[in-house]
Amino acid sequence: MHIGIVAGGPEQTLSQLTTFQSTVDYWIGADKGALYIVRNELPLDMAIGDFDSITPDEKKLVQQYAARYQEYPSAKNETDLELAVSHALHLEPEAISIFGATGKRLDHEMANLQLLYLLLEKNIKAMLFDQDNAISIYKPGTYKIEANASELISFVPLSKHVEGLTLRDFAYPLEDYTLTWGSTRCISNKIIGSQGTFLFNDGILIMIKSTEEEPT
16 A cells, blocks of 8 residues: 655645555545645545644535544644654555655654654655655665656765665766765766666665756
């Protein structure tokens, strides 16, 4: 099962959700994210959160369309997105895509990135999307990725060191490199052709795929 979770980040930075409707099997709306799902005319399988970011009329609309609805008090230990992830884990998914989790509050963005690590530890393929970026996180191994000519690929260490990082079929290749906190060595790379390979043997690595703005 592939679960899509929509959080309540700024709507103007939200990915085009309808482009994922053929791959997502189950949609969860966290707080205002539930309203975004309704506006995109996607099935709202679960609405969860304190819903303090929407109006009473918007809440009624969410309640009307949600197959399941679970409301929490505003004073709680978890964020709305964390509640949505916890619900998703009970469904034992193979993959989780998270939308609307970036673009406003930096504290939430940092915490949401940590949620990707939680899912990685549970061997669930997880990605965080916004209008211009796709963020994923990796354990040691060998990976092949695809990108088009307008996409930039950046690698950032989540652990203090990422050992043995090798990039093949990239514009700026690497061989057996140690990437550390504070390094910008692996920012704004590009894949040569349609597919590239990266591999490493120790640490936790973040990959950010960004859309390059067209020159004006």
